Amino acid sequence: MTTFNKGDKVSVLDDNLHGVVLDVNGHQITVETSDGFVVKYTSHELIKILETSVLDLSIRSFNSADIKKQKEIPKRKSSVKVAVKGEIPPPEFDLHIEKLVKNHKSLSNFDILSIQAETAKRHIEFALRHRIPKIIFIHGVGEGILKAELDFMLNRYDNLIFRDADFRKYGVGATEITFKQKVK
Numbered sequence: 001m002t003t004f005n006k007g008d009k010v011s012v013l014d015d016n017l018h019g020v021v022l023d024v025n026g027h028q029i030t031v032e033t034s035d036g037f038v039v040k041y042t043s044h045e046l047i048k049i050l051e052t053s054v055l056d057l058s059i060r061s062f063n064s065a066d067i068k069k070q071k072e073i074p075k076r077k078s079s080v081k082v083a084v085k086g087e088i089p090p091p092e093f094d095l096h097i098e099k100l101v102k103n104h105k106s107l108s109n110f111d112i113l114s115i116q117a118e119t120a121k122r123h124i125e126f127a128l129r130h131r132i133p134k135i136i137f138i139h140g141v142g143e144g145i146l147k148a149e150l151d152f153m154l155n156r157y158d159n160l161i162f163r164d165a166d167f168r169k170y171g172v173g174a175t176e177i178t179f180k181q182k183v184k
Contacts, residue, residue, distance in 0.1 A: 009049040090134035140173040
């Protein structure tokens with residue numbers, strides 16, 4: 001059982017509320033939400049937010065302004081690929097946490113990113129084993145943390161090439177992975 005102290009940062013289970021503990025009276029916890037409301041909860045309804053998590057530190061050092069600036073730079077127009085009749089489009093995998101697990105509200109940011117990264121790794125390994133030529137990961141825009149984690153993971157593979165997926169279809173929230181096939 002978690003003990004709460006005055007000044008602890010907390011998150012409410014099954015709700016998108018965050019705040020700071022103002023008072024602790026047994027199992028009754030008084031919290032000032034980030035919106036400025038004072039609300040009482042039982043200790044079973046709260047999760048303490050740990051400031052020392054690795055993900056928290058990486059989020060603070062992550063400069064979203066740089067990413068937004070990079071995304072605003074117009075990219076060279078690539079040749080338009082016309083779909084051939086009967087050609088199978090590459091499989092798409094949505095990495096948004098709500099698509100991967102049912103109850104994600106009780107997960108920490110670190111747990112969410114871990115689940116998303118493990119899911120991506122499983123799909124990459126499956127595609128490599130089954131010689132699938134291309135896959136698409138839909139990661140969304142957000143703060144760019146998942147995209148950065150995917151880029152880091154994909155850079156460790158020698159036998160694939162990745163780039164932003166088709167802007168017209170996905171915007172800037174997807175990555176296309178093409179696997180280099182070995183000639184037998």
